[in-house]
Amino acid sequence: MLELDASPAPAVAPPPPGAAVAPPILELRNLCYSYPDGTVALRGLTLQLAPGEKLALVGPNGAGKSTLLLHLNGVLRSPNGAVLIDGVPIDDATVRRVRARVGMVFQDPDDQLFSPSVFDDVAFGPLHMGVDEAEVRARVARALDQVGMAGFERRMPHHISLGQRKRVAIATVLSMDPELLALDEPSAGLDPRARRSLVGLLRTLPQAMVVSTHDMRMAAEVFPRIVVLYEGQIAYDGPTAPFLADEAQLEHYGLERP
């Protein structure tokens, strides 16, 4: 039976009494979205993500995962429902600021990398924001170091392996110092070694994350909270472990066992 779990289990401990409550880094309020041809993609999504919290977004293909991700930095915008980043709704006036805080990483790294060298690609974001050059260099070095690609600055994105390109793609948004990362199927197409290193990377990054994936093992290893998107609605929003233990639910939603 389809049971909608309306109350998300807290994945982060509630703040101590008396402390100021920080707004969620991400909030969706009844987000609806239809494609230009009329197909309804998202039917009233509501959720909140605390700063530093990591969640895995799962569901069969066509459920709306990529569409949802594209709303997180304003690439897609819907008149029905709201997307708030740190309490600020995304609209024409705020979208550029939002993009400094939300880093989007696409499934195909070639969609992400458009510069002649790794350095140029990672530097584009901060350069566009007007960060001064010395600071840009420092950020690029830090970002590449974080993803384990230090030393690849002069290489062409064209000529490195898929796993390396995926890591560089992540670096291109890390250099912008975002508070929220949105990743679309980061482990797709990776060989086991590259996958392992990606998993390790995602565990160490401090940012809040929404990661769409088919990789249930990674979901189990990295994400304490899981959101299941099914036919445009949130079918489950809660702790990962109990959900992944329930085989009936996994099969119902067309998901693999970890």
Add this chain to the structure above:
Amino acid sequence: MGFESLAQYLLLGLHIPDGFLSVPVAALWWLLTIALLAVAVRRVGTLNEHQVPMMGVMAAFIFAAQMLNFPVLGGTSGHLLGGALVALLLGPWAGTLVMACVVALQALLFQDGGLLALGANIFNMGIATAFVGTWVGTALLRMFGGKPWGLVGAGFVAAWISVMVAALLTSLQLVLSGLSAAVVFPSMLAVHLFIGIGEGLITAAALAFVVSTRPDLVTSLTSYLSPKAVRRPVNRGALAAITGVGLAIAVVLALLSPLASSSPDGLERVAEDQGFLERTQDAAYNLLPDYTIPGIDGPISTILAGVVGLLIVFGLAYGIALLIRGRSATSSADSTPRASPGGRTGA
């Protein structure tokens, strides 16, 4: 509407729709285009199987590359036409075929540019840009290829001038078909002076990227950049000629416009306070079924004017390129023939 949006409409594409060119003008340019494309097909090698998919994909590339834009001012954006770029990358004849394909697809699939006007559109955006871009670009590369800024400088100037020439040709065709020279030339040139800058910047950057990444693909270009290439010394006079060629062509064609438009003293008219607009004309200047040159009857006059205009445009551009080569050769102490061993690297 503001100037920028007007500019966007007027010629963010140089594609002339049907209805604006008179039949004789359109026919003339169809003949020219057909002739030159026939030569291009023969030069590139009929059914050279390797070239065919490459040029097809290149046409798709140019089509897509024209969508890559960057914000300039307010709502306007700069983007690429690509004629000079593809000609410098693939050679002028292959470049011509690629651009002809792009322009034809735009007309056939998206009605961007008319069918009767297609000959003129292909000529302006495909043939003229490819050849002018190649002439200017290679002339500059011969002189400055050794310098660190040589490639980007040559690419920038070649692309900018190619856009100016395309705009001038378009203006010429419109004026020969009856539009007012006093309005068309200045507005077209002014707009494309700036559009050309965008074209120049993008072309230069793209060339630099390709040469540094896959120099093996562009040996015709890299041969100019090698330190062992036969170098022409800098000729300041020739340089001044090249940088002034856009303006020179503009002035000449503006002077030519009195012959072609139905307001024969166009420049003087503009200078007056009261239009070029209030007039009493005698019967000789009245409208005839086709737009004509006053004084000469019928379509022949338009064709003659077209031919004259064309000869001037290309004569100037080619002549200046020859001038640079010629002057440099005579003043060069090192005039080893190109084919001598050790004179050049690359294929």
Add this chain to the structure above:
Amino acid sequence: MTLSSAGLERYIDAASPVHALDARVKLLLTCATVLALGLLPPGAWVGVLAIAALIWWAVLQARVGLGTILRRAFVALPFALAAVTLVFTKPGAPLFELPLGGLRLTATDAGLVAFASVVVKSWLSVQAALLLTATTHFTDLLHALRALRLPAVLVAILAFAYRYLFVMVDEAQRMLRARECRSAELPGRPGGRNLGWRAAVVGQMVGTLFLRSYERSERIYVAMLSRGFSGELRALRSRPLSTTEQGLLLVLGALLAAIALLANVL
């Protein structure tokens, strides 16, 4: 010109006599229509109406929606601004005046007629072209061009270009989107650095797209070789036109020629 990949396809599927007609006939008649329109002198409204009637009759026969065609035909309208100058520059009887800055522009009757002629002829020409695109698969159009003696090389290049058009446009759009996602601004600081930098980035994007295209074309060539391509581009021999099609071509062609001739003579 902004296109989304979905908006690229202009073919409208329907079962109509126009769709079934040989592409050569459609292509030739479209060109004849545009030519006839071009040959009409300004102010030949009867001729314009006659040709418009022919076009609209054909659109109705094609069942692609007259409204759709009329709407899409407005794409040529912005260029009409260039023709506005005709209103004020054609010699004729003055109609009204328009002060503009320091100049006083005088509209003439001949000017208005000339302007209206250009706009209407342009609008109708686009409709004829739209009808062709809406009722003819591009591949059929290519076969027609080949049958009409366009060199095989050119047809082959057009075919490959068409095949990879959507692929490359998609790739360009994804690059634009990726750049958009990383084009951020910090509070208090305008983003985008300077014009030269932004242009250079586009140049690099163009260069990247070029290399990807070139390498893709090399893979295509290898695939073609693997499927037995030997350097010769072959196509099925086109069937001869049926008598109905020949008849249609002759009748409509003659009609258009007559309209153009009469409009010029009368």
